[in-house]
Amino acid sequence: MKKILLLLVSGLLIVCMAGSAMAASSTLIRVDNGKIVSNEDLYLPVNEPLTLKFSVEYTPAESGITYNYDAKVTPWKNSNGDVLGNANDVSVILPNPATFTLPEITTGIGLFTDTNVIIVTRESSAPADAIYKVTIGDTEFLLTSASTNLYVPEFPTVAAPIAAILGLFFIFGRKKEGL
Known part of the structure; x- marks a missing residue:
């Protein structure tokens, strides 16, 4: 009985792992630095376009399958909950089509990057502290203004830990000298 149960559980695990490995995984890549954009906050100043590739x-x-994608922009809650x-x-310019x-491909895992670009721009009409959820295909990220989320610590916040470490x-240097 234990062997049959072990066989069933291991079979289910293999099926679950194989199912997730067989699904195509799409990502958005920034053209300017090659970094992957996914489930993160992107800080974008007004009228400075963000160029992406699929x-x-x-x-x-999955070879030979044709994928169609679209874009959706949704206003999102900011740090105040508004x-x-x-x-x-926010404008999203997709390639046409x-x-x-x-x-x-016949073996292994293929990697395809679309040569067409997607351009995302935060328009000047956007409120300064607004946040937007941008969904392109099955990838989404939050877009906000670069000027509203910068945190510059005050001098004592930086200087106190540095002074403590130097102290x-x-x-300990004086103890080693025997003084």
């Missing part, structure tokens, strides 16, 4: 990891079973602005405050076909070095 990238997909896929299996041989929802400011509207969806027209917003589609790509995955090249054929410890001085004290």
Whole structure:
């Protein structure tokens, strides 16, 4: 009985792992620095476009599949819990057509990056402390103004820990000298 139960549980685990490994995984990549954009806050000043590309990891079973994608902008809660602005405050320019076909592969995992770019811009009509959830295909991220979320610590916040560390070095250095 234990062997049958062990066999069933291990079979279910294999099926679950194989199912997640077979699904194509899409990401957005920033053109300026090559970093992946996913589930993070992007700080974007007004009228400074963010240029992205679609990238997909896929299996041989997904070769030749054509993907269509679209974009959606939703105003999101800011740090005060307020929802400011509207969806027209952020423009998303998709390639025309917003589609790509995955090249054929026979083994392993394929990586395809679309040559077309997606341009996201925060318009000047956007309130200064508004946050927007941008969804492109099945990838989403939060977009906000770079000027509203910068935190510069005050001098004592930085100087006190540095002074404490230097003081410890001085004290322990003096003990080694035998003074």
